[in-house]
Each structure stands twice: as structure tokens, then as C-alpha cells.
Amino acid sequence: MREPRGGLWGGRGALLAAIPMLAIVAVPLIALASASSPSDIADGARHPLFAPALWLSARTTVASMALIVLAGTPLAWWLSRTSSRGARAAELLVDLPVVIPPAVMGIALLQTFGPHGLLGPALASLGINLPFTTAAVVAAQVVVSAPFYIQGAAAAFRRVDDDLLIVARTLGQSPMGAFFRVAVPLALPGMVAGAALSWARALGEFGATLFFAGNFTGSTQTMPLAIYTALESDTRVAVALALVLAAASVLLLVPLRALPSLLSRRLDRPSPAPQPHARPK
């Protein structure tokens, strides 16, 4: 008798049971892809909402990612290296934006930086007014998408063996030297995966942005908000915008899936043995 192709557990029954969920995910994407003709997409791309929204989304998500990586990496490192109760509490706190609806995060940001918020008046006296600006878009993206990077980076840092770090130190490295020369290279695949996931989340950010930054073309209207606006007037534009956004997300998904395994494969695969760099006399 022939062995079933999927081994013991991947047979026809398992496939049948998997199909409904696969369909739920795939059908809307197929519908979106087939909804408009190339000329519709070209029309949509020429719409006045399109270019400013695309440019704004690109700028703000790049800024958000820079902030998240700069500020999130030290936090992820700390979370990975301590098992204190405070660290566990901090971990829960970091995870909260994942489970709290984005709209609620938007309100929370307004309560913080709004004219009657916790920090708003103090910042206003310094001439800084955050709500309904491009900076507010970035703030909303950072708050909702940072957890994805921090979780990914912390998990990757946790897999870095303590002994390797101790060895690096006994070989003369400072704490920073051990971090950048040993911990970061080893955690890089997980950090990249976390960053890609985080970027995708920032790109799709809608609720917190709408509440905290508003929906102004050119300054706060990102791609998701432009889709929302276009849907009220011209469905074709909405679909074109949606397709471009979906394409951008897919482009992020590719490195998300491929890059970490490429990076970590480098560590496992035998490499050709080059000659020593220089020959001493």
C-alpha cells in the first residue's frame, strides 16, 4: 500500500478540515484582486487622494519603524535578560496595545496629548501641539505596532545563550561590545521578523490614527484613511488604493518569511573555506 502523501497526520481528512479557514482568508483577497481592471487601477492611482496618502504612509511608517527599533531594542533586551516581577509586568504592559482596540488607543493618546490631556497643556506651553498633526500619525503607529517588534526582538534575544555573552566579556568586550558583536547578530533574524510584522501593522493603522490625528489630506491621511474617504465618493479609487496597500503588505510579508530563515541558515550551513586573510612571516 502506498503511504499517504501527508504522512500520518496530513491526509485528506486534515485537508478537508483546513479548507474552510483557508477559504475565509483567500476569497476576499481574490475578490479584491479581481475587482478592478488595470485601467481602473491606473485611474485610481491618478486620483488626487492617492499620491499624498501613499507618500504620507511611506514617510510616517519609516519614521515609526526608526523610533520603534531605536527605543524598542533596549526594552526588548532588558525584558529578555531579567526575570524580575517588574519585567513581567512591563511585558504585559507592552502587550496591551495588541489586545486593546486601536480606537481605544487613539482616545488614550488624546487623553495624554490633547489640549486637556495629561501632558497636552505642558507641551502646549512649550509650543508643541501633537494632536491632528503628522507627528500624531507617527505616535499612533508607534503605540499600536511597537509590541510586535518588541515581542519578536525579546524572543530572539532570549534565545541568545548567556554563556556566549559571558565568553565575549571574558574575551575583553564591554557590555556594549558583547551586545553589538554577539547578541545582535545572533538575534537579527528574529529582530527583522518582528520589525516586518510591526511595519505591516503600522502601515495598516487606522483607528488610533483617525481619532488622534484626524483625516487631513497631505498631513494625516494615510493610505487606510484615504481608502475610507474614497469609499464614500468613488469605490474604484478605494479599490485601487486597497490593492496598492495590499501589494505593499505582501512585499513586507516576503522578507518577513524569507529573510529570517536566510539569515539563520547562514549560521548553520558549511561555507567554503577561504585562505586565512594574511600570512604572518
Next chain:
Amino acid sequence: MRWLARVRARAGSFEIDAAVAGDGAPVVLIGPNGAGKTTLLRVVSGGHPPLAGRISVGEHVLYDSDGGICLAPEERRIGYVPQGYGLFPHLTVLDNVAFGLAATRAGRSRDHRRTAAAALLREIDCEHLAGRLPATLSGGEKQRVALARALLSEPDLLLLDEPLAALDAATRRDMRGYLADHLAARGKPALVVTHDVRDVYALAAPAVHAMEGGVVVQSGSPADLAAQPASDFVREFFRSA
């Protein structure tokens, strides 16, 4: 050179309270799994903060809770080869060895470090491994490279955590001789954790410390421990000779 480590430390809910000492010859640390041997090595290396005690190598005080001294690992002049050898998986053998030179010989260029590392690899007959990543090495090769890397920075005290445990029988026999020769030629202090009584005799260790449940239950010459074992573990350890 006389060295001593008398420390109390906590790792999670586990506490160790141990005193070990030695001089120029290798000292062996034995004990069942979970006895605290690795924790003790990490404390001595500076990788795990102790609660109290004193660690010194010759005149060099590494840690003294009374004097408020606690040197960072990079200031201790200690070589540490952990279980699993601790080679950096993302660096080639050559760069692993050169890694130890990066900080000790300040101002020297990357080329100089690699030249010195290549020379050392040639000395230990591992020249052909220079461009390989650690994952592609055999256990014996990893151990040679790890030992070479640790010795290149000329540490005052060398810590080896079960250096031969992960090797197959034939390689272990070879490496045991290799290790004994290197440690004897070096003539500087070393603390070697092992589960194998043959290592005690091969290294010609003048002193053995037996650790159980976080404390040193017996210290003395191998002959003393074999003749009058203080615990079932020590008796069993020397009976396997």
C-alpha cells in the same frame, strides 16, 4: 600563583555557598548535575553576580564584598570555556579566535588580529578550519578552537566546564591528552569541571573539590577523596576508575 573563590550566590531559588582554591596546577570540580558547578564557574568569570565572598587570583582581587570590589568580566583576566564550547555561531573559526584579540591588543587593525589568529590556528593544526563556521566542526575541533581562543588572551585563571563531556569515546581520549599537555605546558591555574574520574588522573590534578546541593562537601587530593569519600557521590565517582 595561588587563587581562591569563596562565594555565596543565588540562581533563581537555588543557592550556592562554596569555597574552592588552587595554585598553578589544574584543579578539578566534581558533583552531580544541579550541584551548582556551572553557577560557580559563572560567578568566578564575572558572568553571574554573587551575594557575598571573595575571589582572588594571585594579588589580583576580582571580587570582595567587604572591600566593595567587583570587577567586570573583561577586567578579570579569566578564560572561560562553557559547556558546548561557547563558539560564536555567526563567526568563522578565524574570526572566533581573532575575537579575543580585539580588545586585548588595542589599536591593532583587523588584519593584524586575523594574522595573529591564523598563526595560532596553524600552531594547533587547525589552519584548514579557518574559514569554517562552528556548526560545521566536529566536537573535538570545536574544543580545540575554543581552548585556543580562551588561551590567546593569556588569562590568569582558566575555567573549563565539562570540556570533554560532549565528545565520543575516541575523541575524548585524544582530547584528554591534548588538554592535559596544554594545561601542563601553560603552568597557570585552571578549574576543570568533569564527570569522569579519568580526567582527574590525566590532568594530574593535585586537588579535587566535590560539590553537592550548592556546597563543597569535600576537598582534597584525589587519593584522599578515593580513600575516604565524604558522600555516596564521591565514592561512586572514584569507584568508576
